[in-house]
Amino acid sequence: MKINDVAKLAEVSLATVSRVINGKKVKESTRVKVESAIKELNYTPNFMASSLHKSQRNMILIIVPELSNPYYSSILQGIEVTAKSLGYNIILGSSYSSEKQLLDYINLLNTKLVDGIILMERLSREKISEKIKDENVLKKIVQCSEYIEENSLSYVTIDHEKAAYEAIHHLLSIGKKEIYFFSMKNNYTYSILRRNGVIRALKDNGLELKKENEILLDNLSIQEAHKQMDIILNNRKIENIGIFTVSDIIAIGILKSLNNKKILIPKNVAVIGFDNIDFSMATSPALTTISQPGYELGVESVKCLVRKITDIESKPEKIILSHELIVRETTN
Structure with missing residues (x-):
């Protein structure tokens, strides 16, 4: 046909x-x-055949930090389904925190091998401009989930600060006054905003985030979180503790440590994760978490990008989607 x-x-x-x-x-x-x-x-x-006869390739590049993080799976599903419905194919690339590899991917847009990019990695406008000089081409990058406000590029995300505020408010509401915050040793926007939410929630309740209660991990891994929680359990009094983490992966490592030490959850220690990955429902006990609308993040990112591809005069968009606190057994 x-x-x-x-x-x-x-x-x-x-x-x-x-x-x-x-x-x-x-x-x-x-x-x-x-x-x-x-x-x-x-x-x-036949997109590949037709693309040989025109400047538009009907191809979108998706860049993620690492493919092993289950958080990205639902976003990618939303991206793929929506892109296909709009006549686009997708290419998936991972930077693995390599700036050179990230810039090599960005250059595919500059060489017109792809029509647009959905970027889920942190990269400054200054760095992007090293590869892309044309302002109209640069507009064809949409930041998804992670973003830099100063880039003046479109982005689709959630209100990370508000989500963290609600998580801490929940921990305080169940009587947990000794708050720990597990995050990463990076300057990602999501980490900064979630930390701001933690500090604001504590301040509004006459408390503060103690320096020794802020745990910054080198790697986003279950093993690293488990190791750091073991150190806390071996050196501090465990009573009336509430833990908020920037990732369910970290929370899973913490639960593993608590279970090994026979710490009662949530009686002695309550835990809240972030992302609502599938495995968060299967932990023991089931993990309370902030749910990001992963599929919708993917859907809206593609729609936004197609608007940039088809209308170079369009302005950058700031799309904030709703999140939800999912209360399960680790706080209930």
């Missing part, structure tokens, strides 16, 4: 069919007719 058949059945031009497939603006009634014809004929666009 060819694109000509779709155009004939929908009674429109080939150019109109192409615009619908590529997610460009057409009248809604026209879009419905074309999409109906595509469905009826079971037509599958």
